Amino acid sequence: MNSSHANISEELLARYLADTASESERNDVEAWLAESEANARELATYRLIWDHTAAMKKSSTGVDTDAAWNKMKGKMAMGKTADPLSKLPGKEVPTPEAPTREARTIEFRPEVRKRRLPVTVWAAAVIAILVTAFGWFFLISEKTPESLQVATTDNTKEQLLPDGTKVFLNYNSKLTYPENFKGDLRTVSLQGEAFFDVKRDAAHPFVIQANGTEIRVLGTSFNVKAYDAAPVRVDVATGKVRVSKDSHRVELVKGQSAEVLKDSIRSLQANINLMGYRTQIYEFNAADLQDVVTSIRDGYHVDVRLSNDKIAQCRLTIRFEKEPVDATLSVIAETLDLNLRKEGKVYWLDGNGCQ
Known part of the structure; x- marks a missing residue:
């Protein structure tokens, strides 16, 4: 002693x-x-x-x-x-x-x-x-390595992990990870949403635990959305990702996505606009205005609303790259011949519909 x-x-x-x-x-x-x-x-x-x-x-x-x-x-x-x-x-x-x-x-x-x-x-x-x-x-x-946490509320944050992996957290998210990765796996836990750029290490797979779903990779970049109120969603930017829950499993590559439901995993096309909170890049191709507004709302963390259902089906093809939210909404309004007004913290798009 x-x-x-x-x-x-x-x-x-x-x-x-x-x-x-x-x-x-x-x-x-x-x-x-x-x-x-x-x-x-x-x-x-x-x-x-x-x-x-x-x-x-x-x-x-x-x-x-x-x-x-x-x-x-x-x-x-x-x-x-x-x-x-x-x-x-x-x-x-x-x-x-x-x-x-x-x-x-x-x-x-x-x-x-x-x-x-x-x-x-x-x-x-x-x-x-x-x-x-x-x-x-x-x-x-x-x-037993000490567990560390990084969390956000009304902000985003980039965190470098001990193995060199970069994690960009969206609003209201929390990442738990060890002070040092030991053993065969590099395991972290996520609540909320984050973009991962994983440092490649074929001998030590990187594993994310998120609301009962396991995401396993060797070295790649992808987005994980795992808030409590919605199904876990994974969108792959590069490389290959395996998504598992219970006995269900799917492997995704660049441009693919998966949504984890209660009894299954549904494959989808990746939506790069979901990563807009990190990149501030949005690209729409004949997208419904309702989907455009949802992407802008989630990416800029602002309250954007449509004044009526008639304009929700208006279609828009446009690209924005690191534009301020006011400029982005002004361009949308001008392109679709709509009116833009702001009441307090709420942006309103108003019009009579689209031809």
């Missing part, structure tokens, strides 16, 4: 765990705990060992807590070669003549009035607890 408790005596830790410390002593220990995660993990390990030792003591009587702790500390300081584990098969004990690194063995040997089991059995049990405790805490700290 490390010595991060250099400013806290082991006797004080023992009284803290035994709930016999004074209020000022408890304050000292809690201040020490707040200094670092390492201190908290060390006390957690002590507590686990202490609890297991307390369970042993329930089967005996007359245990002196301070005496048990002092015996343990003595063993730690003296580093006796007469280690109880030296009697176990296959156990090698470091000799004082050529130590490679300092080894500290913690051993609890409760003093009882009536010992029911040999001392070596007690020692082996305590060492097993130590191994389990250390294994657990170090496994958690070393094997």
